[in-house]
Amino acid sequence: MLLYSEHISPRLRYVAGFISKELLALPIRVTSDKEAFVTHDGPRINYSAENIPGTFRIIPVPLLSETNISPQNISCFEHHGRKAFFATGGNFPFDIFAASFYLITRYEEWLPHEKDEYGRYAHTNSLAWKEGFLGIPLVNYWLLDLKEALKAVYPNLVFRHPDFKFAPTYDIDQAWSYLHKGWRRNLGAALKELVSGKWSRLQQRLAVLQGRRKDPFDAYEWLDGLHLYCRLKPYYFSSWRPVVRAWTGISRRPVPVCSS
Structure with missing residues (x-):
């Protein structure tokens, strides 16, 4: 044309x-x-x-x-x-x-x-x-x-057949609320919550760190199950390398992780 x-x-x-x-x-x-x-x-x-x-x-x-x-x-x-x-x-x-x-x-x-x-x-x-x-x-x-x-x-004009592909992507700023952040960060945050009187958040933090509750940001098994069910290949983006290492460690299957 x-x-x-x-x-x-x-x-x-x-x-x-x-x-x-x-x-x-x-x-x-x-x-x-x-x-x-x-x-x-x-x-x-x-x-x-x-x-x-x-x-x-x-x-x-x-x-x-x-x-x-x-x-x-x-x-x-x-x-x-x-x-x-x-x-x-x-x-x-x-x-x-x-x-x-x-x-x-x-x-x-x-x-x-x-x-x-x-x-x-x-x-x-x-x-x-x-x-x-x-x-x-x-x-x-x-x-x-x-x-x-x-x-x-132009009736004889040949058009391209649309080829649709869905690729889910995730931009991860914080993969976890409490886990995988090191004892110094958790101790400092816990002391701050204690001083400021945020008792419910402190109790939640301690329960997660002791393994009695699931981290509130932990939706990874659900995501893995969804991707397996829908046969999707997800892509994860994070600028924090510990997040990348931890994410790949918990995934139940190979997940392409891109560090931006």
């Missing part, structure tokens, strides 16, 4: 490659040569403001031709029962290239923003949260819509 644009930018190449990999069984080749595009014998996407007859046209917004990062004027609308933005025209009602680039690169997180209590981008600032699609794979739905629109113009 050949995609024509008057201006070829790294952003356009990136998102064209992404859509090609996710949707099509053939790569999208990007060109700024109008004559080669017009004479091309095959599926063509006209990503320009110029109307070229006999092609699939998506009218672009400026985002992919820009080189800076600046706030975007975004107004959402409904498309097939789901949110979309960067409305333009042509054979597709919005600039799916620019809209997909905006979401998959987390463009808005590069702009000045309010951070959460952990110093991260607060999800409540995001367009997805404000427009109610935070838990929806919106770009994937857009690609399905694009597939149908392309099929209407």
